[in-house]
Amino acid sequence: MTKVLVLYHSTYGHIEKMAEAVAEGARSVDGVTVDIKRVAETVSDELAKSSGYKMDQAAPIATVADLEHYDAVIVGAGTRYGTAAAQMRNFWDQTGGSWVKGQLVGKVGSAFTSTATQHGGQETTLIGLIQTLLHHGMLIAGLPYAWQGQMKIDEITGGSPYGATTITGGDGSRMPSDNELEGARFQGRYVAETAKKLHP
Template identity: 40%
Template sequence: MTEILVLYYSTHGATRQMAQLIARGIESVNDATARIRTVPRVSTVCEASEPTIPDAGAPYVELKDLQECAALALGSPTRFGNMAAPMKYFWDSTIAEWLQGTLIGKPASVFTSSGTLHGGNESTLLTMMLPLLHHGMIIVGTPYSENALMSTTSGGTPYGPSHWAGTESNKPVSDAERQLCIATGKRLAEIALKLAGDVQ
């Protein structure tokens, strides 16, 4: 099986739900499986603010997850047009993997959620791509052949799936957003398998 890492950070649960939908899309492809991981919160006064093992939900990511994955879907809520600090903190710790070329040639996609419709989703997606490009990854976007991208009145971009959570973080993932998440997972898995030479 080709393992695809779905790595996310979520505060109110929307980004986690998107990660699960992307994983569903990945696992709809024969010979592909999703490995879902998250990152711990960080404190402004010290490094550790979470237990070593989370009480519930996905396990915390380890650097070996980067080594063992064939592709990556990366998700974070929008924080002023950028990824959240806990996710940035994790990527800042991957210098050894960058030096070793661990992620070179692997495909990657990005996804995000924000409280406001125009709250920086697209800039967050673009800035999340930057460390992945430095790692030598191949960025996989969302093509306009996905009908939901043309009809969505909520989230969804050609850079990757997005979700409009509302200022109270209580808006459910819309049908269009759900379709785009699943389609992204499926596309990422298919490309990973092609790059691995498993599909003609």
């Protein structure tokens, strides 16, 4: 069986919802198993609660040691000033041992993100995550234009050839749209299909 990990960090639930859609798409591919895990929260419980963080997330906490057991890793994190949230950066900054051993070389890597605004750094965040995956020797799968939803101009929508995205609104009140979730499902399916070809 080809094994896919959807690894995410979600502050307010937007990326959690996208992660579920990515996993749904990956699970639609026969012969593929999918796990959803999240990285550890690095802010205190007190700060998280006072800031309105979504604390009731079902996904278990991932460890760096988990990574080597998957054929593909799809990484999701919100944007902070044009780069991935520190919680996700912190997780990958602990993967030096995996890098030294080449444990992720030849596996499929992919990324998805969210921003408050349309031009809030979605593509720079995705490229930053992709750079990290490339340093590990991973083979990158994005969100190809075969998914036409990212070309819509009749509604505000996320989506990029570098990966699925969503726009949350400045106050975080906008949850992923149907179109954005469909992009996430497409990406999950595409990554799973690619990983299955490479690691049947």
